[in-house]
Amino acid sequence: MANTLSSRASFIFLLCISGLVSGQIRYSIPEELEYGAVVGNIVEDLSRNAGELSGRNVRLVSDNRRQYIEVNLENGILFINERIDREQLCRQSPSCSISFQVMLENPSEMRRIAVEILDINDNAPSFSKDEYSLWIIEVIAPGTRLPLESAHDPDVGTNAISTYQISPNEHFGLRVQTRNDGTKSAELLLEKPLDREQQSAFYLVLTATDGGVPQKSATTRIVVNIGDANDNAPVFDHETYRTSVLENTPKGTLVIKLNAVDLDEGTHAELTYSFTSHVSRKARELFTLDSITGEVRVEGVLDFEESHMYELDVEAVDPYPMAGHAKVMVGLIDVNDNAPxxxxxxxxxxxxxxxxxxxxxxxxxxxxxxxxxxxxxxxxxxxxxxxxxxxxxxxxxxxxxxxxxxxxxxxxxxxxxxxxxxxxxxxxxxxxxxxxxxDVNDNSPRFTQSSYNVFVMENNLPGASIFTVTASDSDLDHNGDVSYLMLENNIKYPSASPHIMIDLKSGDINTVLSFDYELLKIFQIIVQAQDGGSPSLSSTATVNVIILDQNDNAPIIVSPLAWNSSSAVEILRQSIIPGYMIAKVLVGLSSLCLKQKAQLTFSEQQLEDKPNNGEWK
Structure with a gap:
């Protein structure tokens, strides 16, 4: 049966906005289905393949606190997750449904699903008592109607009470009416005049039958007691009273004052007002009727959202008793008492x-x-x-x-x-x-400066740190993890790779060899900082390393030539005047130093950084 009902799904509307599809699919199922019963197949109704479901993170988002329906992620079948009692869910509302949304991802998609819960005839009618008593006077005229107690059936529609029947007798018939809310009520109809002296009481059986298949019914006993002559029944001013009150009307507020008259005199005209059995328990909690004054007052908290209208059946009874009947229609006026x-x-x-x-x-x-x-x-x-x-x-x-x-x-x-x-x-x-x-990797590492000048004294200890470069990255986690590496040097400068190395994580620049000012005075390295993103981003900075000179070379005499640590001396004539040049002494470096000096001079020309006089000394 559930498979048949699942095929009854119909699309109400379809709306597509920015890639998220919204629509509504309707199913109809009977109440009380067992766990696992099939409601429908969203794969078929969404025109999808079953293989898509697991990859698209399909889930149901219910409007109800209880998850009555679940979805099988392998085949898309919607099935009963918890037994649904329509009467518990919707009470006696003519329509009953539960709704939820089917959410799919990659891409995002949303469908709204409404499942109508159909009533089944799972409740029989019932009367509140096994026996009811009526008192009527013998002079009551044929055609008089006497309201009977109504049976209760929590089912709705055709499964609710459809008819009443009275056991066969000579004097009474039955009239069945449909009330404004669709429920049935029965009235005992006097068809033949009564004679108390012939029969003082009638014992009748009232049967209430619903319209389900199969039908269910309930019975109660009606005892009609015949009283002696009280010729006039009370009569209300109106058959139907209509009034309205605000839903926030405080307790004790007068709603309406009823009035009935009895043409009899004395005790026969002393009336008592009351609600009839047709008035629901909820209405009795909300309204009271003063038995003496006939005043209807607010008793409980009214709520327009729960009910817009209350129908109160009232009666005025004299002591014998004879009763007059009327109806009070109390409409509620909505006030703004609910926040969104x-x-x-x-x-x-x-x-x-x-x-x-x-x-x-x-x-x-x-x-x-x-x-x-x-x-x-x-x-x-x-x-x-x-x-x-x-x-x-x-x-x-x-x-x-x-x-x-x-x-x-x-x-x-x-x-x-x-x-x-x-x-x-x-x-x-x-x-x-x-x-x-x-975070996404959208920021490159940034150095504090674009270039740095580092001064290092020659004859330094190998392995010492001479400088630390630092770059920051405002991204998070691995996108902000910065590492450092040394790029190939600019061609204007001697290679620094044999002399220094850089720490990958800290940016510390360490010497590998000892520097010699007479061999190398300045060099430049390019440091690159790159992050751990994918793809990674990077930036560079220039580090100029300038070697400072130490007095680590002694002077030597290169002219005149020395022999056995002595220089040859020319013998002078006695007639030489003061100021005559005897010899010229040249002081310089060793031949190795001279060769190195030539190399240094070449480097200085490359640097194009000579002193003002154009010579290096």
């Missing part, structure tokens, strides 16, 4: 900072139990945030991104959703959604 309700279904509480505008964050459903303008709701977001609403269908919205996100500027958004109705005064509800912006 906001239901949020989060699709993602985290959004990457490079998300495109239109990315769906959550779906929002807004309801207000009030009617007319009191129930019309406007949903708003705070200003100056990169998010907006897109209307999905009536009172349902999608929260989507509307601008660029930057985690380094705003890593977290506390989004306030405000729903305000149009009542007077208006009521509002505020609900907050926390959305975290996740």
């Amino acid at each position: 309700k906001i239901e949020v279904t989060s699709i993602s509480s985290t959004v990457p900072e490079d998300a495109q505008p239109g990315t769906v964050i959550a779906t929002i459903s807004v309801t207000d139990a009030d009617s007319t303008e009191n129930g019309q709701v406007k949903c708003e977001l705070a200003l100056d945030i990169p998010f907006k609403f897109e209307n999905s269908f009536s009172n349902n919205y999608k929260l989507v991104t509307s601008g660029d996100l930057n985690r380094e500027v705003t890593p977290l958004y506390n989004i306030s959703i405000r729903a305000r109705d149009k009542g007077s005064p208006p009521l509002q509800t505020i609900k907050n959604i926390m959305v975290t912006v996740s």
Whole structure:
């Protein structure tokens, strides 16, 4: 039967906005189905393949606290997860349904599903008592109607009470009426005049039968006692009284004052007012009827959203008793006593900072139990945030991104959703959604300077740190992890690779060899900082290493030539005048130093960095 019902699904409407498809699928199933009974197949009704379901994170989001229906992720079959009792779920409402949403991801898709719960005849009618007594006077005229106690059947529609029957007799017939709410009531109809002297009581059987298949019924005993002559029954001013009150009317407020008259005199005209058995227990909790004055007053808390109208059957009874009957129709006037309700279904509480505008964050459903303008709701977001609403269908919205996100500027958004109705005064509800912006690798490492000058004394100890470069990256985690490496040098400078090395993590620059100013005065390295993102981002900085000279070479005499540590001396004539040059002494470096000096001079020319006099000494 469930398979047959699943084929009855019909599409109500289909609306597509920004990649999120919204529509409604309807199914009809009977109540009381066992666990596992098939409701329908969303794979077929959504025109999808069963293989898509597991990869798209399919889930059901129910409007009800209880998850009556689940989905099989292997084949898309919707099945009964918990037995559904229609009478418990919807009481005696003519229509009964449960609704939920099917959420799919990659891409995001949403469908609303409504499952109508059909009533089955699982309840028999019942009377509150096994026996009821009626008192009537013998002079009552044929055609007089006497209300009978109604049976109760929690089923609805054709499964509710459809008819009443009375056991065969000469004097009484039965009249069955349909009330405004669709329920049936029975009245005993006097068809033949009574004679108390012939028969003082009648014992009848009243049967209530429902319209289910198979039919179910209940019986009760009606004892009709015939009283002696009290010729006139009480009569109300109106057959039907109509009035209305605000739903927030306080307890004790007068609703209406009833009045009935009895043409008899004396004790025969002393009347007592009361509700009849047709008045529900709920109505008796909300209204009271003063038995002496006939005043109907508010007793409980009225709620327009629970019921717009109450029908009160009243009677006025004299002491013998004879009764007159009337109906009081009390309508409730709605006031704005319900704030809007906001239901949020989060699709993602985290959004990457490079998300495109239109990315769906959550779906929002807004309801207000009030009617007319009191129930019309406007949903708003705070200003100056990169998010907006897109209307999905009536009172349902999608929260989507509307601008660029930057985690380094705003890593977290506390989004306030405000729903305000149009009542007077208006009521509002505020609900907050926390959305975290996740990091993407959109920032390169940054050095504190584009170039650095480092001064190092020659004859340094190998392995010592001469400088530390530092670069920062504002991204998170591995996107912000910075590592350092040394690139090939600029061709204008001698290679530094034999002399130094750089630590990958700390950026420490360490010497490998000892520097010699006479061999190398300056060199340049290019340091690259790169992050751990994919793809990684990088930047570079220049480090100029300048070698400082130490006095580590003694002078030597190169002219005149020495022999055995002595220089040859020319013998002078006695006639030489003062100031005559005897010899010229040249002081310089060793031949090795001279060769190295030539190499240094070449380097200095490359650097194009000579002293003002154009010579290095």
